[in-house]
Amino acid sequence: MNQNNYKFGKLLKEIRKNNNINQEELANLSFINVKTISNMENGKVDIDLDKLEILSEIFNVDLVERYLYLLLDDSQQIDKLIDKLYSRDRYAGSSQTDEIKILTEIENTSTRKIIKDKARKLRLLFQSIELENKNEKKSLIVEALNIGKTFDFTSLCSNTYDIIDYRLLMNYAICLNNKKVRMAYLKFIENSEIDNNNLKSILYHNMASTYYTTDKSYLALYYINKSIAANNKNPISPIMLYQKSIILYDLKMPYDKYVRMTLETSKKISSNLYQIILNKYKAKAHDDKILLSLTNKFILKI
Numbered sequence: 001m002n003q004n005n006y007k008f009g010k011l012l013k014e015i016r017k018n019n020n021i022n023q024e025e026l027a028n029l030s031f032i033n034v035k036t037i038s039n040m041e042n043g044k045v046d047i048d049l050d051k052l053e054i055l056s057e058i059f060n061v062d063l064v065e066r067y068l069y070l071l072l073d074d075s076q077q078i079d080k081l082i083d084k085l086y087s088r089d090r091y092a093g094s095s096q097t098d099e100i101k102i103l104t105e106i107e108n109t110s111t112r113k114i115i116k117d118k119a120r121k122l123r124l125l126f127q128s129i130e131l132e133n134k135n136e137k138k139s140l141i142v143e144a145l146n147i148g149k150t151f152d153f154t155s156l157c158s159n160t161y162d163i164i165d166y167r168l169l170m171n172y173a174i175c176l177n178n179k180k181v182r183m184a185y186l187k188f189i190e191n192s193e194i195d196n197n198n199l200k201s202i203l204y205h206n207m208a209s210t211y212y213t214t215d216k217s218y219l220a221l222y223y224i225n226k227s228i229a230a231n232n233k234n235p236i237s238p239i240m241l242y243q244k245s246i247i248l249y250d251l252k253m254p255y256d257k258y259v260r261m262t263l264e265t266s267k268k269i270s271s272n273l274y275q276i277i278l279n280k281y282k283a284k285a286h287d288d289k290i291l292l293s294l295t296n297k298f299i300l301k302i
Helices: 003-018 023-030 034-041 049-059 063-070 073-085 097-109 113-130 134-145 163-173 179-191 197-213 217-230 238-250 256-269 271-284 289-301
Strands: none
Touching: 003 034, 003 049, 003 063, 023 034, 023 049, 049 063, 063 113, 073 097, 073 113, 073 163, 097 113, 113 134, 113 163, 134 163, 163 179, 163 197, 179 197, 197 217, 197 238, 217 238, 238 256, 238 271, 256 271
16 A cells, blocks of 8 residues: 555545545535545545545645645655654653754755645744743744644634644643633544544643643543553653652552652653652652652662
8 A cells, every 4th residue: 555645545534524524425525436535535546636626625725735745755854753743751841952953954945835834833833842931832832823724713623633733732722721721622632533642642641631630630540541551652751650640649549650660761761851750759749758758769779
């Protein structure tokens, strides 16, 4: 199976579903045989640019540009950076210098608008991760979501999304102080049925964190377990392990295993991340001698 056709087919299916159109309805609108549409979505046929022109009119998306994007070398480098986005914990304030440098170079040298736009969008995402001020983060995220289109925050279903858009929307949500509105955004992403376990893992983690801060610890535990199960990294995310350990702690369930795993994995990954998590444990344990003793014991072992 041609990998570009397969990837484009997944994108086409996602755009169709986001527009709440089934294959039969699309066949009637486009005068393209429903079997052909099914084969296109499953990557079983070569892409016909004439058919993409027809579908572009229906979806109000330039599908020809999207398809050509898959065939370009710069797009492969961008896709690698998207994969790299999930290769390690990227917490607020952490440096994203290398990724930003590569994307800026692509922006400045590419001659195709779709490549330049995607590089710019991803650059803004990485730059927003570097920031700790929520309003500054939101400003960059809104700018990124509006590249090449007008993003409608009042009707999320009316927008088209790629994997970067979903990550941007999730990062926007976690900047919101209103927990109910934040969860509505996160639930929208969850219900979009994204076929990407790395994104799902981070989404579930953010849902767990939000439930935890609203004193819904059992829901928080449910989602942090889903987050860890979907996580493909090796070693597993210490931030997710930390979240699980404090949820278990608050529920008065066995948590010491996860304290140890959190400290061990964070120490291997980054001394800065390790220190951040260690300080969080110490702050959590300021009036709990058992947790403080346990944390100190693992520090000595490490």
